[in-house]
Amino acid sequence: MVKRAGSADLPLHSGHVPRWLGDRMTRLGVIISEAIVIHYGRDELLRRLAHPFWFQSFGSVMGMDWHSSGITTSVIGALKRGLTPMSGELGIHVCGGRGQHSRKTPNELIAIASRNGLNGDELANTSRLVAKVDSAAVQDGFDLYLHGFIVTDDGKWVVVQQGMNGERRQARRYHWLSEGMSSFVDSPHSAIEGRQQGNIVNLADSRAAPSRIGQVDLLSALGPDRILQELSVLEPSAKAKEPVAQPMLPHLIMPDHHDVREKDVNMRRLHGALAAAADRGPKDFEDLILTPGVGARTVRALAMVSEVVHGTPCRFSDPARFSLAHGGKDRHPFPVPLKVYDETIRVMKSAVSKARLGRDEELQALQRLDAQAREMERYVTGPDLKEIVAGEYAHSHEWGGRSVFGWEPEPDLTVSSNKQNG
Numbered sequence: 001m002v003k004r005a006g007s008a009d010l011p012l013h014s015g016h017v018p019r020w021l022g023d024r025m026t027r028l029g030v031i032i033s034e035a036i037v038i039h040y041g042r043d044e045l046l047r048r049l050a051h052p053f054w055f056q057s058f059g060s061v062m063g064m065d066w067h068s069s070g071i072t073t074s075v076i077g078a079l080k081r082g083l084t085p086m087s088g089e090l091g092i093h094v095c096g097g098r099g100q101h102s103r104k105t106p107n108e109l110i111a112i113a114s115r116n117g118l119n120g121d122e123l124a125n126t127s128r129l130v131a132k133v134d135s136a137a138v139q140d141g142f143d144l145y146l147h148g149f150i151v152t153d154d155g156k157w158v159v160v161q162q163g164m165n166g167e168r169r170q171a172r173r174y175h176w177l178s179e180g181m182s183s184f185v186d187s188p189h190s191a192i193e194g195r196q197q198g199n200i201v202n203l204a205d206s207r208a209a210p211s212r213i214g215q216v217d218l219l220s221a222l223g224p225d226r227i228l229q230e231l232s233v234l235e236p237s238a239k240a241k242e243p244v245a246q247p248m249l250p251h252l253i254m255p256d257h258h259d260v261r262e263k264d265v266n267m268r269r270l271h272g273a274l275a276a277a278a279d280r281g282p283k284d285f286e287d288l289i290l291t292p293g294v295g296a297r298t299v300r301a302l303a304m305v306s307e308v309v310h311g312t313p314c315r316f317s318d319p320a321r322f323s324l325a326h327g328g329k330d331r332h333p334f335p336v337p338l339k340v341y342d343e344t345i346r347v348m349k350s351a352v353s354k355a356r357l358g359r360d361e362e363l364q365a366l367q368r369l370d371a372q373a374r375e376m377e378r379y380v381t382g383p384d385l386k387e388i389v390a391g392e393y394a395h396s397h398e399w400g401g402r403s404v405f406g407w408e409p410e411p412d413l414t415v416s417s418n419k420q421n422g
Helices: 019-040 042-049 052-061 070-090 105-116 120-137 206-232 267-284 295-310 319-326 338-356 361-376 385-395 413-421
Strands: 007-011 092-098 143-152 157-165 170-177 189-192 251-253 401-403
Touching: 019 042, 019 052, 019 070, 019 295, 019 338, 019 361, 042 052, 042 143, 042 157, 042 170, 052 070, 052 170, 052 295, 052 319, 070 092, 070 143, 070 157, 092 105, 105 120, 105 143, 120 143, 120 157, 267 295, 267 319, 267 361, 267 385, 295 319, 295 338, 295 361, 319 338, 338 361
Parallel strands: 007 251
Antiparallel strands: 007 170, 092 143, 143 157, 157 170, 170 189
């Protein structure tokens, strides 16, 4: 994982996550996190959470709105609910959250530190300083409203913060990672997500060091009143110097449209996952395939879940693709197939539980599924996105399709028959 992962645009969405989805997000999010820790260790989970592209894909595979700012709140909330009861076992602690929960973060960190021999005051100060940098040192027009702080027993941490700009209906997410960071005010961000809104005052950038030093010296020499007097005589029309060009970074654009379109999906990778599920499933998931009406579809979802566990950063440039695992709560790209979702959780939970006991054959089967998807995407083809989504809608009732609008009704076979005969 790279230190600085890039930026993205996030439409600001309101609304809430229904209980029937929130509970499942908690269970799946914890199982995926456990699988990553088992395979790659706790440090790797922190690196994934600090990567904005992976983070968005993680939320998408859990059935949230694939492109919206709501993924941040729901993922942090799901991890806090699910990982807190297991913190003693995994050594991972999730603090903070949205609104008033964010302000409780320092006290939560002090309590965790006291139980694990960490420096609580240092962690609490880190939480406050990270929030202050993103709210004051980085003046980009976004007001912070979410602060999630995830820390391990050995004191390593990742912070995910989000701010909003109500006028523009945009959100910006900030990722921080303790690994490899030497200073809070010298280009510390792992990534900043959000549409560029003109020139941004970023005093945390390493190139702003002379400005930071100059501000302190000026304040010490003149005092605040004298500084204000000097500012008042400056000509407002004075031409500012051209800003130094920012380095080019990967930029993930989350569009305003809610529906998933073919341009949002890397179809080659999607076809690879579908083909691997059809080819690998009967070999590695015999018991699952024997489940009537659900098994084969669940293996397709597992192909995308396994990529979230094993995939490298470059594979998460199209978070929309991962929404095709379990749909979305607003019926985009299709209603959440609860029977498939529950089967995914069951298979993943079984694999992780056995791996804890030293029996990793099921986790290895998932890893083979991901490996075969990468191999097959080089040459397989398949239906277009509209055809795939239409197939999901055709089976939605059968698979327990549900959204915030209710359960999906059984297809009207009479209407369908009349259309064919007409």
